[in-house]
Amino acid sequence: MTHPLSLAQGREYLAIPGPSVIPDAVLQAMHRPAPNIYAGALIEMTATLIPDLKRIARTEHSAAIYICNGHGAWEAALANVIAPGERVLVPATGRFGIGWGEMAEGLGAEVDVIDFGKSSPMDLDRIRDALRDDNAHAIKAVLAVHVDTSSSVRNDIAGLRAVLDDVGHPALLMADCIASLGCDRFEMDAWGVDVMVTGCQKGLMVPPGISFVFFNDKAAAVRAAMPRVSRYWDWGPRGDPAEFYQYFGGTAPTQHLYGLRTALDMIHAEGIEHVWARHQRLAEAIWTACETWGQADGPLRLNIEDRAYRSHAVTALRLQPPQGTALRNWVQENLGLTLGIGLGMAAPGDPAWHGFFRLGHMGHVNGQMVLGMLGGIEAGLCALEVPHYTGGVAAAARVIAGR
Numbered sequence: 023m024t025h026p027l028s029l030a031q032g033r034e035y036l037a038i039p040g041p042s043v044i045p046d047a048v049l050q051a052m053h054r055p056a057p058n059i060y061a062g063a064l065i066e067m068t069a070t071l072i073p074d075l076k077r078i079a080r081t082e083h084s085a086a087i088y089i090c091n092g093h094g095a096w097e098a099a100l101a102n103v104i105a106p107g108e109r110v111l112v113p114a115t116g117r118f119g120i121g122w123g124e125m126a127e128g129l130g131a132e133v134d135v136i137d138f139g140k141s142s143p144m145d146l147d148r149i150r151d152a153l154r155d156d157n158a159h160a161i162k163a164v165l166a167v168h169v170d171t172s173s174s175v176r177n178d179i180a181g182l183r184a185v186l187d188d189v190g191h192p193a194l195l196m197a198d199c200i201a202s203l204g205c206d207r208f209e210m211d212a213w214g215v216d217v218m219v220t221g222c223q224k225g226l227m228v229p230p231g232i233s234f235v236f237f238n239d240k241a242a243a244v245r246a247a248m249p250r251v252s253r254y255w256d257w258g259p260r261g262d263p264a265e266f267y268q269y270f271g272g273t274a275p276t277q278h279l280y281g282l283r284t285a286l287d288m289i290h291a292e293g294i295e296h297v298w299a300r301h302q303r304l305a306e307a308i309w310t311a312c313e314t315w316g317q318a319d320g321p322l323r324l325n326i327e328d329r330a331y332r333s334h335a336v337t338a339l340r341l342q343p344p345q346g347t348a349l350r351n352w353v354q355e356n357l358g359l360t361l362g363i364g365l366g367m368a369a370p371g372d373p374a375w376h377g378f379f380r381l382g383h384m385g386h387v388n389g390q391m392v393l394g395m396l397g398g399i400e401a402g403l404c405a406l407e408v409p410h411y412t413g414g415v416a417a418a419a420r421v422i423a424g425r
């Protein structure tokens with residue numbers, strides 16, 4: 023047996039579920055002197071971002087840009103349609119669903135949470151019952167999460183629309199696509215989503231700092247009937263600006279916009295259908311490797327049992343604690359590979375916390391990166407003597423090869 027030797031020098035790979043890997047072309051587009059915000063190229067370029075964002079969201083309706091992270095996008099969306107004392111329904115399938123509900127609570131909403139736990143998708147029948155019980159139509163919006171990044175579950179948003187229509191409930195359907203946009207198929211208009219929120223730092227491949235709220239005419243009418251909306255969060259001027267500064271409620275996030283322009287060019291050059299297919303194939307390779315390692319009662323487990331409900335952007339896993347943390351540390355120190363911590367699955371002080379970890383595979387990720395990540399994990403399982411069925415990487419390679 024040879025001695026351990028760190029192999030961490032070289033280009034590092036940040037395989038956490040956001041922020042994601044930033045393409046060099048995006049970094050280079052951002053590396054420029056401060057542009058004029060009163061006239062010239064920046065103003066013309068910004069106008070081109072909106073239609074290209076809408077193409078990715080698959081909507082013909084409106085989009086507003088905010089200088090904030092995903093939490094800010096939640097607050098922005100809610101501030102436009104939910105007044106204090108109004109009721110929202112939150113079908114939660116992980117930490118982010120809970121968090122969106124908490125954000126609504128902070129704005130004074132009455133929040134009904136249906137908690138589906140940490141490893142299951144939404145149960146549409148239970149949501150149907152809750153909506154049916156609301157004869158008075160007090161629920162003004164349903165706050166759903168498309169991909170919950172903590173559990174890595176992917177929910178059926180089109181199915182949720184069908185349930186709302188089925189019971190004839192007028193609530194707005196609001197979808198959090200912060201983890202999924204540009205990774206998992208999402209069709210805002212075809213799926214009947216009224217409001218969609220996303221951020222720039224996951225599938226859109228831009229450093230954290232800007233977020234987006236997409237809204238249709240039904241949501242705009244709800245906004246118009248609000249007694250009051252905070253000036254800064256108001257999506258009205260942002261979605262339909264008469265002056266350039268109104269896109270942002272103030273100074274533009276100049277360099278971010280250039281980074282976003284390049285990222286959108288990359289996505290459209292590849293084609294969104296291909297982007298989705300790439301994420302799906304890479305996710306299938308990852309699942310196959312993990313399922314192989316966990317065979318014969320090894321301790322490695324995928325958090326979401328059913329492939330139909332797994333995200334193509336992030337995979338949540340568990341080992342016997344503290345092996346999850348040990349594996350993350352090993353690949354970090356020895357291979358220059360950073361895996362994601364478990365989030366919301368156990369309290370940080372709980373020993374169980376050290377069993378959970380996640381793989382981010384969103385955005386600027388290709389076959390050799392995923393095979394490298396999987397090879398790194400297999401090396402770590404081997405080095406740490408974690409019981410596992412060998413052959414995970416070979417099985418993943420067959421998926422990548424399409425065999």
Ligand SMILES: *Cc1c(COP(=O)(O)O)cnc(C)c1O
Pocket residue numbers: 040091092093094118167169170171198199200201221230
């Ligand atoms: C990342 C994420 C958020 C939070 O975004 P921040 O930019 O960290 O505020 C919310 N919801 C989902 C589904 C996410 O993946």
